[in-house]
Amino acid sequence: MPSWLKNGFKSLRMSLFATGFLVAAVGVVACAILAVSEQGAIGSLAPLFYTLLSISAVIIAGLAGAVSVRAARIFMGRRFGAPAPRLHMRFMALFALAAVAPSILMALLLALVLGRGVEFWFGERVTTLVETMAEVGRAQAPLELNLAELQLVSMAGDLSYPEAVAAMSESRIEYTQYLRNQAIGRNFASAYVIDSRSTILARAEAPGAPPFVAPSQRMYEFAASRDIGVSDPTQREDAPAYVRLLVNLPAYDDAYLYVVWYVDLGVLTAAEEATASYRQAVAREEGMRQVFILVYFAAVALILVGALWLALSAATRVVTPVARLVGAAERVRRGDLDARVLVQRDDDEIAALGRAFNRMTRQLRSQRRALLEANAESESRRNFIEAVLTGVSAGVVGLAPDNRITLVNRSAEALLDVEAGTLTGEQVDTVLGVFAPIVEEARRSRAVLIERQIDIPGNDGALLNLNVRASTDDKGELVITFDDVTRLVxxxxxxxxxxxxxxxxxxxxxxxxxxxxxxxxxxxxxxxxxxxxxxxxxxxxxxxxxxxxxxxxxxxxxxxxxxRMPTPKMEAADLVGVVEGAVFSQRVASPRIKLPLELPGHPVIVECDSRLTAQALANILKNAGESVLARLDEDGAKQGGEVAVTLKLENDTAVIEVVDNGLGWPFADRAKLTEPYMTTREKGTGLGLAIVRRVMEDHGGRLELEEREDGARGAVVRLAFPLLEITNAANESALSREA
Structure with a gap:
């Protein structure tokens, strides 16, 4: 809120309080004058007295509320970090004591007025008249109620005739007309025949009759006990009072007669009013005392409220500058360096303190801005470095001086098959134990760079050869970089x-x-x-x-x-013919083995050297056949060997899959089987799979050695060739037609 608007509200609040205090003071003085006059608080001017007293009380209550709100704001400010309002409490205590002296004077004045109170005496005839009127009024209501009960019982008897009971079920219109005539003839405003659930079975209502209201449970209980249930009288401002009566109709099956009867309570009301007036007159002397006490308390409350308001105002003029400074300091503590203290033109110590505080916050803001800019620049550099590290192919892992992992780039995640979120903040020897020896050596050694080669298991079970380098800086931070040199090796x-x-x-x-x-x-x-x-x-x-x-x-x-592996002569070739030729040759060479062949119903065109491709596939089929025959000899069986060959398309790749039920792979690290001179057979040279891998690499394809999906004993070899782009559309169209 702007300061000028706040000052305007403050001036308006002061003006309103002063005006209210003046009006309440005039009202209290007027009430005191009326209280000591003969026709004042007890006589004909009593309404004026109580009106003035009520208005004054309301104004005093409002002033007290304003003081309470103002004090509550001051005291509740402590919850939001404001200092304890002790100075306000001291001022309020002093001014409250100052208000006690006027209160004592007002007590003495009240005692003097009560000593001169007016005594009124009334004769015996007035007393007798008032009591007689009261008795008459009290006797009228029971008489009318007895008459209503007689009429109700008589009407219930008429409705209990067999003809009326029969008309209830046979001719509802005639029954309703009969009920209306009964109600009119007996001066009932309305009459209803209802059941125990307050359901209206028949009704007759005169114009202006009260609306239907279900009987109370108490009325039902009286009616069930062969009595008459009577409700409390209901008075209306613009209509006569009435009562409701309920009686049981034994001649019916679950039926009650429910009527409304007008009663005249005017005499009773007048008698009660007269009695009340008389008793008030008898107690007038006590009322005078109460009047003086009210006036006294009103004056005391007004003086006390005014004193407290003055105490708050005086304390606020002293505390406000300090409170502003405290509030601004609290804002600075929460990080708001734009906080400023409103300094008045006064040339005193508090104003000087406020100006010094404002200078301090300006300096803090400028220093924080410089720090934020430096931090933003540092963060930008860090993001740039992370972006660079993300793009490099080498894996990078950063370590803090306590060997906590601080940085892991995407290449490291891919090579180590982990997520950066699971590594950051962890100890390197806990989550990356393979690097622990290198880290320990780098910490011990004085060399700037430590380089080693390690082997780790890959996703497919094959070993990855990593070339690892570790270097430290002056701060003790260590950076580990590593490359996958498996293909190079x-x-x-x-x-x-x-x-x-x-x-x-x-x-x-x-x-x-x-x-x-x-x-x-x-x-x-x-x-x-x-x-x-x-x-x-x-x-x-x-x-x-x-x-x-x-x-x-x-x-x-x-x-x-x-x-002397020859350079392949690449040309477009149909793998279907290559596969058929290789399988036919193997069937001739291994008649004991079944060689089922599954081919697509369309050409599969790839760019390859047909002779080298056929040689690679022949090596695979030869190895599979020898493995199957070795297992048959091991099991002592003559039949049952099988080498299944399948040619299929997978996305943009043509795959030749060879599945046998032979001995299977000799060990888990199947990648070593493709190295030269790696064999497990006595007369094997260990060059078959090495040649196949070389052929597949020259063709831009891949050699995959896998286990059987069904878990049975045997091996799976997959030769994957990239399809020619110009034939992809044709292959896809052929696949669609085949499907």
Missing amino acids: AAQRNAAWRDVARRIAHEIKNPLTPIQLSAERIRRKYRAAIPDDQAEIFDKCVETIVRQVSDIGRMVDEFSAFA
């Missing part, structure tokens, strides 16, 4: 193995041909010179040499094929 390992394979092929293949030729020449030249008993041994030895040389040659060929 695998590529380096494959390159090394290809070099090894090339060297082995070169060094071993050259002497194989002379060895084989020499063995065959020895058999041709010296076979005839060998005795018959030694000929069999000679033949077996030569055949062993030739066979082993052939096996070594085959292995060398595989090494050469792995080392």
Whole structure:
């Protein structure tokens, strides 16, 4: 609220209080004058006296309310942080004591007035007249009520005739007319025939009759006991008073006669008024005393209220500047640095304190603005850094000096398969134990950067190779960055193995041909010179040499094929034909194994090298067949082996799925099976899956090694090829037609 408006309300409040106090004082003085006059408070001027006294009391009550509200605001201010209003309490106590002296003077004046009170005496004839009128008035009402009961009983008898009872059920109109005639003839304002639930069975009402009101339970109880239930008289301002009567009708099944009877209570009212006036006159002397006491208390209350108002005003003039300063300080405590103290033009200590307070708040506001701007700039930089960290491929984890995790970027969430919300604020050795040794080494070491490589399990169970770097700053904060180098390590390992394979092929293949030729020449030249008993041994030895040389040659060929993987010649090809050819070859090679084939009813066009693709699929089918045959030999069965081949579309990918019921994967880390020379068979070279993975990588596809979904023993291999974009629409259309 503006200060000028507040000051205007304050001036208006003071003016209203002063006006009310003056009017109440005039009224109290007038009441005192009337109280000591002969025709005043008890005589003909009594209405004027009580009117003035009531008006004065109302005004005094209003003034007291204003004082109470003002005092309550001051005292209740303590709840909102204002200081205790002790100064106001002291002022009010002093001014209240100052009001006691006038109150004593008013008590002495009241005692003097009561000593000169007026005594009135009345004769015996007035007393007799008043008492006689009262008796007459009291006797009239019972007489009228007896007459009404007689009429009610007579009417109930007429309604109980068999003809009337029969008309009730047979001719309701005639019964109602009969009821109306009975009511009119017996001066009843209205008559009703009702049941015990106050349901109207028949009614007759005269014009201007009171509305129907259900009888009370008490009236029903009187009527049920063969008596007459009578209600209390009901008086009306513009109509005669009346009573309601209820009587049981035994001739009916659950019926009562309920009537309204007008009664004249005028004589009774006049008698009661006369009696009251007489008793008031007898007690007039006591009334005079009460009048003087009322005037006294009104004057005391007025003086006390005025004194308290003056006390509050005087205390407020002293306390208000201090209260403003306290309120402004409280606003500053809550963070409102725009708080200012209204300083008057007075050149005193409080004004100087207010100006100093305003200077202090202005300085605090400017300093806080500078801090907020610096904090906003720092927050902006932090958000920028987080945005940069979010975009990088390396995982980043920030640690506080106490090894609490403070930052985790999105790449770290993806590599570690965790959510940042579950890591932030936790100890690194609790939630990321794989980094604990590196963190401990970085804390101990004086080196700026610590770099190590660790292996962690991935989502699919394969191991991820992480290159981890840890660095600390001057504040003891530590930053861990790590990259997924699994593909890089695998590529380096494959390159090394290809070099090894090339060297082995070169060094071993050259002497194989002379060895084989020499063995065959020895058999041709010296076979005839060998005795018959030694000929069999000679033949077996030569055949062993030739066979082993052939096996070594085959292995060398595989090494050469792995080392000199040709660059694929990419062209559009239909995978349906490639899959059919590979499955046919495997059926010929493995007649003991069932090879069910499931193909889509349309071409599946991908960009690939058909020869390399067929070679990769042949390696998969060969491995699956060997695994199935090994299981059949292990179980001692001749039938039951199966390798199911399915070609299907999944989104924008063509998938060749091979499912067998062989021995299954030898260990959980299936990613190692695709590394060169990794085999679990005695005569295996460990290059089959390595070649397949190389082919799939060259085609932009992927090799997936999985378990069977039904939980049965066996393995699942999936070769996924990206579809040509120009054929996606055709494939989708074909799928729609097939569906």
